[in-house]
Amino acid sequence: MQSFASLTISDLWIERAERDLCKGLSFSVQSGDVVRILGENGAGKSSLLKVIVGALSPEEGRIAYSGEDVTLDRSILQQDALYIGHSVGVKQRLSVAENIRWYCPDVCTNVLHEALKSLELIDYMDTPVKKLSAGQTRRVALARLWLSQKTLWLLDEPFASLDVKGVELLEERIQQHALAGGMVILTSHQNLLSLASRDVMLLP
Amino acid sequence: MTYSSFLKAEFLVLWRRKQDVFNALLFFIIVVVLFPIGVNSSPEFLAPAAAGIIWCATVLAVLMALESTFKEDHRDGSLEQLVVSGLSLPLLIVLKIIAQWLVVMLPLLITMPLLAEMLYLPSSGFWALIGTLLVGSPSLFFIGVIGGALTVSIKQGAMLVMLLILPFYLPVIIFSTLAVKAAQAGLPYSGFLAMLLAMSLLSLVISPFMTAIAVKASVNA
Known part of the structure; x- marks a missing residue:
């Protein structure tokens, strides 16, 4: 795991099925951060994670990982990212x-x-x-x-289908990872007040 | 994930999907066996037609096996994991095809002496047939896998794969049968084998990149 890493999203525009999911989205994540992506169903939370990890391409915008522009070639980010969709x-x-x-x-x-x-x-x-x-x-x-x-975790609704004990275990593991200098971006409708250091809201 | 762990998992999955492989083999044998029964069982008819019968049956069996190449991976999300693994997707596709080729073609090749004997193929033609299958069949897999990737999100994609891919198989079938006919007539056939090898190498170079594009598009669909 990298001792210090960062992810910077600038002016991101994602379009799916001729619908703008987010336009002009900017945020950054640094070692130790747990960022929760919020938004209504269909707001583009899963698409955002897919764009970050490189499964989808954005219309516009810039993605930088640890200072390096990875917008066109996400391989550096992918080698250090764990994505669960x-x-x-x-x-x-x-x-x-x-x-x-x-x-x-x-x-x-x-x-x-x-x-x-x-x-x-x-x-x-x-x-x-x-x-x-x-x-x-x-x-x-x-x-x-x-x-x-891997340093960067991208988790799409990781608490879905888990029982109470499973949720507790996962919360604990995410906290451990953040404390060890990792970065976590997750989408969840779960109340994660104690866990998420920041929320990013996707507006329709 | 590493290339070797991917290849190991591919073999394990193919081994546990042996019903699919067995179906392709059974289909191949049935086509070859039914042909003499249904058309003409005389050696004068079968010996010159043997290569064509075996190659047509091989093509259909391969198409049958390839249709489901990416379907299960797409359903369980492991195809998406390949796309974001940071490994070269075209190289992963090459490894997947190698695993498929070994698992599908080896049983077919093993049954070949028996089927060739049944079709009265002389030994000169038999070795030419084995040669064409060894150098020509990789192109069937490399070409066919593009169709498999394009139709991965379509439920009943088998017919579409067949329509899309079959025209590209025609040169392989033509050169293979010509090679066997040349061998049966005592003529040199290395030129035909060279053509088949060239087709396999060309498809090896082009197909993984085209398949990777199709896989990415399917994951995004």
């Missing part, structure tokens, strides 16, 4: 452990076991993901947060 990117035919090894191949077995214990997935380690519930599948995706060393 609405579809969590967990392969249904692989087991829990295989899915984690697919994403974090260098993780050692002890660390993997510890993370799975924390997420109460240790008993399902060799179970194919297609046999797990929606909440457990999301936990498999969220295990990356325990195992990856």
Whole structure:
């Protein structure tokens, strides 16, 4: 993880299906920040995360990561970013452990076991993901947060499908990451007063 | 994610999707077996037609296998993870095609001696057929995967893939059957193999980039 990193969004304009989702959006995130993106359904919260990580292209605007302009080529940002979208990117035919090894191949077995214990997935380690519930599948995706060393986390509705304990675990992990100098941008309708250091409101 | 972890996961997923691979193989065998029964079972008819029958069946089996290349990845969001992984998407696509080629083509090649014997293909033609399949079939995968990526978000995309891709398969089928016919007639066929190799190499260069564009467009759709 980088000791100090920053993300600067300037005059961003996102258009989806001939509809302006945000125009002239500017904000910055620095090490230790947890930024919550707020807005009504369809306001463009998920699209904003996708634009930042490079799955979507903006109409206009500039994105800089740690001082470097990454608007046209997001590869530097992508190598240091962990994105979990609405579809969590967990392969249904692989087991829990295989899915984690697919994403974090260098993780050692002890660390993997510890993370799975924390997420109460240790008993399902060799179970194919297609046999797990929606909440457990999301936990498999969220295990990356325990195992990856990436600085910037982009989380789209990370608390969806999680039970109370899962929400507490995730909040705790996000706080740990921010304290360690990481950056988190998330969309959530959850009340995160104790967690988010700043809110960014997307207006229709 | 690394290239090797991606490749390992691809093989694991393909292994667990063996029903799909088995379906393609079964389809291939059925087409080849039904042809002599339905048309003409005499050696005079089958020996010259064998290469064409086997290649047409191969093309259809490959198309059947390729239609679902990205569908599952698109559904579970892992395709999006590939796009934002920071790894080269064209290179990931090449690795995916290599895995698919090995899993789909190897069983087909293994059944080939038996099917060639059944179609009265002489040994000179058999080795030419194996040669054309080895150097020509990669182009089927590299071309076909573009169609798979373009139709990833369409539920019943198999027919569309077939219509989009089949015309590009014609040169491969023509040169392959010509190579086998030349071998059966005792003529040199290395020129045809060189043409097939050139097609495979050209598709190797172009297809991953075109597929990457199609994948990105599908993820954004």
